[in-house]
Amino acid sequence: MSGTKPHRVRDIFVEGPIDAAFVGTSIAKHATRTDIGAHEIFLGQVRADAIEGRTVEALEYSAYREMAMERMTAIREEAFAMWPSMTCLHVHHSLGTIKAGELCFMVFASAPHRAAAREAVAWVVDRVKAELPIFGKEILSDATHVWKVNRSVDPQGRPTDL
């Protein structure tokens, strides 16, 4: 609900999983904005992937919060410049332990018409994955762990798909 304040630094991080009910509450808050015609929501859920015979039981996220928030502010500003009709944009990412089946990431855009909301969500998801210093450890069923690497970022941490 902050289309008019894209420059404010806001904390996108939440401790633990994102509650599905919180998504419902976020949606409900837009009922007073009768200029909105379309909401597009992306949610990331932790997958119980199999890794060499073991299973991912949880992801443990950490972040360089200060840099992540600065990058997110820049991404928000750019998104509102690219889709000026966008009414609001909400981004949340989990920190700490998120079990398989739980939600860890939300990008939620609203606009008068659906193209802006849909395009902005896809673009913001890509940018967050590529540019925010967030780190993830996959906790496996045998109590070992593997550090997760987004395929969209090269080994030097440079985004490759933008």
Added chain:
Amino acid sequence: MSGTKPHRVRDIFVEGPIDAAFVGTSIAKHATRTDIGAHEIFLGQVRADAIEGRTVEALEYSAYREMAMERMTAIREEAFAMWPSMTCLHVHHSLGTIKAGELCFMVFASAPHRAAAREAVAWVVDRVKAELPIFGKEILSDATHVWKVNRSVDPQGRPTDL
């Protein structure tokens, strides 16, 4: 949660607005499906558009339900054929009076990875708008009404943007 049963005819219609909390509940139901990594949700909200100095206060939807359900079944089957990795697809559309600011349409797809969910949602939204016999009356602030026409359908009812 019905990726294995795309052929079942299901009633997509709900009387009155779609409750934001219902969207939250729908999301929560997917927590047991740990093969899901991505949810994409489109929500349509009734806009208080200005029409020649008057304002849209509500939309009143009706439908040729039997045909709409048959078309929706065909669209579902085609969507699962086009995005075979898709885990589930949920579509709901309101009937009756939906006030400005309320939700009237939901398309919700889940998949292991986000591309399938995102593409399927955009495609299903287009198909529903173009092919389902749903009719909408915009109730204006002076108590008159205007029949809504989707721009993506030509005057003979044929989809033009597919």
Added chain:
Amino acid sequence: MEVLLFGLIAERAGARTLELSAASTSELRVRLAERIEGLAALSYAIAVDRRLVMGDVPLNGSEEVAVLPPFAGG
């Protein structure tokens, strides 16, 4: 046969159904225009057994026939 009417067409006809006889969709269009004032100015499609039909299609009277104004879902 009983013809189903929807949306703007039902509003203009003042009814959700009309009892009509027609051996084809072309004839049906003529009969509808006789019964619904101002229909000539409206765009509508005809569905036979829940599928849109284009051009002229014969009718035997046992089909489910519906008259559909432009769609507005979503």
Added chain:
Amino acid sequence: MEVLLFGLIAERAGARTLELSAASTSELRVRLAERIEGLAALSYAIAVDRRLVMGDVPLNGSEEVAVLPPFAGG
């Protein structure tokens, strides 16, 4: 200067920060390799004042310097 470590790098260093002296990011890479076993085999980026830097960049010791393994958000 105090260097911030994250994720796999912090795990390998057994610490969230390291106290190091370096006049450039190239020198910083050498110092880090001396202090963190196996660092040579790892990919990482350096952020100076919360921005990724490429190539060699001078450091005066007052910057906020961070060592970042590959990102995994989302």
